[in-house]
Amino acid sequence: DADVTQTPRNRITKTGKRIMLECSQTKGHDRMYWYRQDPGLGLRLIYYSFDVKDINKGEISDGYSVSRQAQAKFSLSLESAIPNQTALYFCATSEGQSRPQHFGDGTRLSIL
Amino acid sequence: GNSVTQMEGPVTLSEEAFLTINCTYTATGYPSLFWYVQYPGEGLQLLLKATKADDKGSNKGFEATYRKETTSFHLEKGSVQVSDSAVYFCALTTKGSGSRLTFGEGTQLTVNP
Numbered sequence: 383d384a385d386v387t388q389t390p391r392n393r394i395t396k397t398g399k400r401i402m403l404e405c406s407q408t409k410g411h412d413r414m415y416w417y418r419q420d421p422g423l424g425l426r427l428i429y430y431s432f433d434v435k436d437i438n439k440g441e442i443s444d445g446y447s448v449s450r451q452a453q454a455k456f457s458l459s460l461e462s463a464i465p466n467q468t469a470l471y472f473c474a475t476s477e478g479q480s481r482p483q484h485f486g487d488g489t490r491l492s493i494l
Numbered sequence: 495g496n497s498v499t500q501m502e503g504p505v506t507l508s509e510e511a512f513l514t515i516n517c518t519y520t521a522t523g524y525p526s527l528f529w530y531v532q533y534p535g536e537g538l539q540l541l542l543k544a545t546k547a548d549d550k551g552s553n554k555g556f557e558a559t560y561r562k563e564t565t566s567f568h569l570e571k572g573s574v575q576v577s578d579s580a581v582y583f584c585a586l587t588t589k590g591s592g593s594r595l596t597f598g599e600g601t602q603l604t605v606n607p
Contacts, residue, residue: 385501388538408552411595415594415595422599422600423599424498424597424598424599424600425538425583425595425597426597427594429596430594439554440594445585448584449563472538476593479587479589480526480545480587480589480593481593482528482540482543483503483540483593483595484540485530485538485539486537487535487537488536488537490496
């Protein structure tokens, strides 16, 4: 089983819909992250969380919200999806400062 | 702030050729440096890392040396294989950034038999 699991793997939806992407981990890490990947732009940080009560905005948080339901679960929501949120979304976890991050396999989201 | 610049891709090589992917950075503070690899349809995997100046990270025949004087962390491999075809990302994190990673744009590598 994967250490970091993202669901769904693929999603196609319409403008204005609410969407939730889910991430769960079995690594026991406190830190969790959501990134989006766009061609030619690398990965950009949306939100990150150090524990259940500590959630922080990343560089591109507008239009997104998150929920840390438990140490192992971190969900990303798009309240009203728009086409320029079409991207590949990754969840990642980390043990701590300067430690590598461990990524899920991604969710490919298309908004029509 | 922090930023990472990678050489423009895509890069196409023949099997057994020498590979270099350039990476330079700017950072507030003393960064830790990483190379991640993304195979088709998969998430990013850590390839190698270096946490202080002159450290050399190595894994699967890939190497990169942390050069503080040139703010660089170039990825090299002496003889590439078809199975090395992937997208490679240079990234850094600095103390006080909450272990947030700043990524380069990624470099697509294709190795032909």
